[in-house]
Structures are given as structure tokens and as C-alpha cells.
Amino acid sequence: MKKCNYCAKEIGYNDMYCCEECEIKNNEYYNTRVKYQKLLSAMNIIGTCSIAIGIFLYALHNAVGAGLCTLGGFCVGLITLLLPTPTDNMISGMKLKKAVFIVRIVGVILLLFGAGALWLLITKI
Secondary structure (H helix, E strand, C coil), X not given: XXXXXXXXXXXXCCCCCCCHHHHHXXXXXXXXXXXXXXXXXXXXXXXXXXXXXXXXXXHHCHHHHHHHHHHHHXXXXXXXXXXXXXXXXXXXXXXXXXXHHHHHHHHHHHHHHHHHHXXXXXXXX
């Protein structure tokens, strides 16, 4: 059987969604994704670069490295939690609802990474 593109419930072969609500939520998600794509990309690039630079600087100067890791972890974690954007392969394999849930879990893990880096920053100062 074919599955709903949003919630993965079984549907008929001529349908794309199991109900009107799933279709509306799916369209809202893609509209939001298009609207905030540039902001999301910029925040991901800034956060990821600050994490990478912070990891290398931690060996030279603990406080600066931990501060950059804290900034990057909170930046990427927050934007991933608020605007989850799973890849198209994740969406096609798991459907949108489950893929967004998994990406939000990754966002929480990144926030925990930022909190751990903040703890390192506080203990090193």
C-alpha cells in the first residue's frame, strides 16, 4: 500500500494524503522552509564554523575555544529545533512527520553540546 506523504498512514494508490489536515500541515511546512531557507543556511554555516574553530582553539586557549563551541552549539541547536529541515531522502524514506521529529532530537543534542561547552567555559574561567 501507498503511504501518506505527511504521517505515513496507509492510503489508496490515487491519494497523496490520508486527510485534509495532513495536506495542510505538509504545505505549511514547505512554505515555511522556503521562507526561512536563507536564514537557516546562514545560521548553520556560522554555527558549524564556530564549533569547528572552537574545537581547534580549545587546545590553545581553553576559554576562547569553549566560548566559540558554546556559541555554535546554541546557534545550530536552536535553529535546528525551531526550523527542522530534514533532507529530501529522509522525507521520502520516513515521511515528513517522523523526519521532522528526528531532526528535532538532533537539535536537542546540539543544545546539550552547547550547554556542555558552556559548562567547560565556566569552569575554565
